Amino acid sequence: MTIDALKHRQLMTEEISDLIISHEKVAHVQLQNPLDHALLILIKSGYTAIPVLDKDxxxxGQISKNEILDSIxxxxxxxxxRLHDITVxxxxxxxxxxxxTDATFAKALTTSINHPFICxxxxxxxxxGILTRSSILALIHHYLQQSK
Incomplete structure (x- = not known):
């Protein structure tokens, strides 16, 4: 097996823990928040979707600007x-x-194909926390640059 093949295998089996954005830094809303609050959080954060958490x-789930706009x-x-009368x-x-938290990079890569972030x-x-597709792509880019 070549060195490049070994590096590739190592990357794919690596755990994702170093790529996770901690929950303290993640914008989120709770189930019973009204949609006007969720829309405000989405606009202020600049994200199109954020996680929805329960009291524990x-x-x-997640809420997005599109889901909010569709509902009104x-x-x-x-x-x-109606924004204040509808809950998240x-x-x-x-x-x-x-x-x-112990998922492999390969699993995260596959999961991220159709999603901007993974809870x-x-x-x-x-x-x-969350794992963003951009952090996955940044790691792949870094890996490919080192392989040159």
């Missing part, structure tokens, strides 16, 4: 006055990618 800080889309206009829980996406949980299913 376990991941329940009336027949002739956006019904902005009622419109969030519950089918989101999740990985455990990371510990063995007790508590929210640890």
């Amino acid at each position: 800080y376990r991941v329940q 889309l009336g027949l002739e206009r956006l019904e902005m006055e 829980e009622s419109v969030m996406n519950k089918r989101i990618p999740r990985l455990k 990371i949980e510990n063995e007790e299913a508590a929210f640890v």
Whole structure:
């Protein structure tokens, strides 16, 4: 086996722990927050989607600007006055990618193909942070530059 093949195998089996953005640094909302609060967090953070957590800080889904806007889309206009009356829980996406902290880089790479971020949980299913597709791509780029 060549040195490059060994490096490739090592990268793919490496754990993702060094790439995780800690939960303290991740914008999020909770299930019972009104949509106006979620939209404010999304706008201020600059993200298009953020995790939704329950009161025990376990991941329940994610909310995006598109889901919020779809929920207030009336027949002739956006019904902005409804933002405060609708909860995050009622419109969030519950089918989101999740990985455990000990997942391999290969699993994270495959999971990230269709998602801008992956929620990371510990063995007790508590929210640890997120893994972004951009951090995965940055590591691949760094690896490829070193292989030249």
